[in-house]
Amino acid sequence: MNAQRPVQRRRMEPDARRAEILAVARRLFGEGSFSTVSTSDIAAEAGVARALINHYFGSKRELYLEVVRQMLVIPPSVSERLPPTTVEERLSICVDRWLDVVERNRDMWLSAIGSESIGDDEVERIMLEADEIATDRVLEAAMMSDVTVGREKLRGMVRAHSAMLKAASREWLVRGSLSRSDLHVMLTRTALHLVNTVFPAVRDD
Numbered sequence: 001m002n003a004q005r006p007v008q009r010r011r012m013e014p015d016a017r018r019a020e021i022l023a024v025a026r027r028l029f030g031e032g033s034f035s036t037v038s039t040s041d042i043a044a045e046a047g048v049a050r051a052l053i054n055h056y057f058g059s060k061r062e063l064y065l066e067v068v069r070q071m072l073v074i075p076p077s078v079s080e081r082l083p084p085t086t087v088e089e090r091l092s093i094c095v096d097r098w099l100d101v102v103e104r105n106r107d108m109w110l111s112a113i114g115s116e117s118i119g120d121d122e123v124e125r126i127m128l129e130a131d132e133i134a135t136d137r138v139l140e141a142a143m144m145s146d147v148t149v150g151r152e153k154l155r156g157m158v159r160a161h162s163a164m165l166k167a168a169s170r171e172w173l174v175r176g177s178l179s180r181s182d183l184h185v186m187l188t189r190t191a192l193h194l195v196n197t198v199f200p201a202v203r204d205d
Contacts (some may be wrong), residue, residue, distance in 0.1 A: 018056050021046045026067050030107030034064050065122055071105060071112040072130035074098060077139040087195070090141045092188045101178055103185055113166045134162045142195045150203035157194055157202075164190070 024046040028037045039060045041064055043050040057063040078097045082090045102109045135158040139145045165187055171178045178186070 007118060017048065017052070021048065021056060021063075022067060022070060025063055026070065026108045029064060029067055030105065030109075030111055031112070034060075039063070039142045050057065055101055065126065067108065068112045068123060068175065069099060069126045069130070071108050072126060074130070074134045074137050075101065076137075079140045082141060087142050088188065088192050090143070091138070091191050092184070094141045095184055095187045095191075099184060101175075102169060103180070109169070110173060113169070135159055138191060142191070144195060153202055154195075154199050157199060158191075161191060161194055 020041065025037075025042050037060075039050050039053050042063070043053055047052075053060075053063060057066060073140060078094050078101070081091060111118055132155075135155050136145070138158050138161070139147070139154070144154065167181055168178065168186060170178060172183045
């Protein structure tokens with residue numbers, strides 16, 4: 001039997017190494033599944049010892065949950081440094097940035113949003129956390145973070161919009177019924193209609 005080839009390691013700072021392991025796990029879990037991908041697979045692809053994965057993440061499940069969290073929680077970069085322009089333009093930029101993230105990580109995104117149906121309490125908590133953060137990002141882009149009157153109604157509607165966003169992404173990535181540009185227009189304009197027209201109508205009920 002051939003001796004196993006030793007893992008080729010590169011010296012990296014801990015944060016960079018952790019990020020690299022996450023990137024590899026995101027790709028492998030997207031290509032396969034939680035059950036088919038092992039920590040040995042991830043370690044070999046990342047060029048690290050399996051013990052290092054356990055050191056950073058504790059277990060394969062914890063690593064998988066972190067990958068799901070990373071995919072579902074909209075990164076701060078989506079709504080950072082937006083120009084002081086119209087709400088429509090700011091929402092358009094956010095949607096475009098979010099589509100970039102999803103397109104780069106297509107398989108893992110679909111796997112992550114598919115996790116909604118498995119009845120896992122920890123995944124459900126991640127989903128709820130992601131919805132609240134997504135709501136914060138949308139309200140920041142719409143310059144409505146400081147709204148107090150009808151605030152819970154507004155947040156509820158934005159969370160509902162996020163659910164539609166996930167379904168729409170499947171139409172783009174799986175069914176091909178919508179193009180990326182179609183999705184961009186749809187998500188931007190529905191978000192704009194929600195904050196400019198729907199919210200004022202229900203707020204004043």
